[in-house]
Amino acid sequence: MAPIELKELKDQLQELLERGFIRLSVSPWGAQVLFVKKKDGSMRLCIDYRELNKITIRNCYPLPRIDDLFDQLQGAMHFFKIDLRSGYNQLRVKEQDISKTAFRTRYGHYEFLVMPFGLTNAPAEKLYAKFSMCEFWLSSVAFLGHIVSAEGITMDPAKVEAITKWPRMTSVTEVRSFLGLAGYYRRFVKVSHVWPYP
Template sequence: PDVFPDELPGIPPVRDVEFNIELIPGSEPISKAPYHMVPIELKELKDQLQELLEQGFIRPSVSPWGAPVLFVKKKDGSMRLCIDYRELNKITIRNRYPLPRIDDLFDQLQGDMHFSKIDLRSGYHQLRVKEQDISKTAFRTRYGHYEFLVMPFGLTNAPAVFMDLMNRIFHEFLDKFVIVFIDDILVFSKSKEEHEDHLRTVLQTLR
């Protein structure tokens, strides 16, 4: 149950990798007015903000930064809260940590017959934002001004930083029986017995 929780248990532990936002020198804080929302979106906004506050992922902010928010409809009809960080991303220095090539990943699977895919629930929220960069994640809403303590979706360097964390965690198993692409883990093995051992190892590592 501690590997497959219904909800994440709050703010993640301090890790070697933290999310930082390095700006192009001379950049000034950017703040945008909240976007218009219809009543159904405002209700959803209030609910999701409350949930994020209860989980400890966001806190009220007095930051000079402030991005607007919007909703994107997911395949299942539910609404994903998205922060529009485009203006912040324009002045952020890119992290060039390499993402793996898909064809390289598939090359690892030759001859393997047993596969399991693990999708990390709210993977980005398992990484803390560096204390000095928390204010840059601030966003403005009809219901107040907030900032993230954990890595939010929508920031330009988020995939690279998360990939770095996953590669560190699974370093000794990569390309032996594990391949990782951002927050998806694929476990591959030649036999059922071997696969059970590999899965056990991966789940133990994720603890």
């Protein structure tokens, strides 16, 4: 980790300890820690629970497809944005599962007492809204990279700009990345049967 990330890690660990969200751990489990930059420029502490998630039995109800969500919004006139206050941190982890949430840092080995972000089957229920960040009765709303309004669904202009100003690709990975983003908007492309050639 970079020095600025180490300082941020120390600060966030201290805050999580003070709020009673984590405690020191002696668990044999120990996921890695990393940071992801938020839209506002601040850093979000993330725990890499991929190995734990691989052995977790998943809940059996499917997530809705994006197209199905858009179909449900057809005809809607007013929209709401709801921001959850510390999201998963509102839910306690069962005592027998606390040790599985353990993570290792330079500053110690910790485990979560509340639901951390990133676990398979982390429920999205019984959560409370952060009303200062909520917006009500909007005529349009940004949703999953699209703008949804009473007139219909359009591409997010920021995403269109990213596609049109995409730098020249020099590797297969860059081509795949571009095709993934561009393909996400294929419903808006009039000639969608054209295949990309080098």
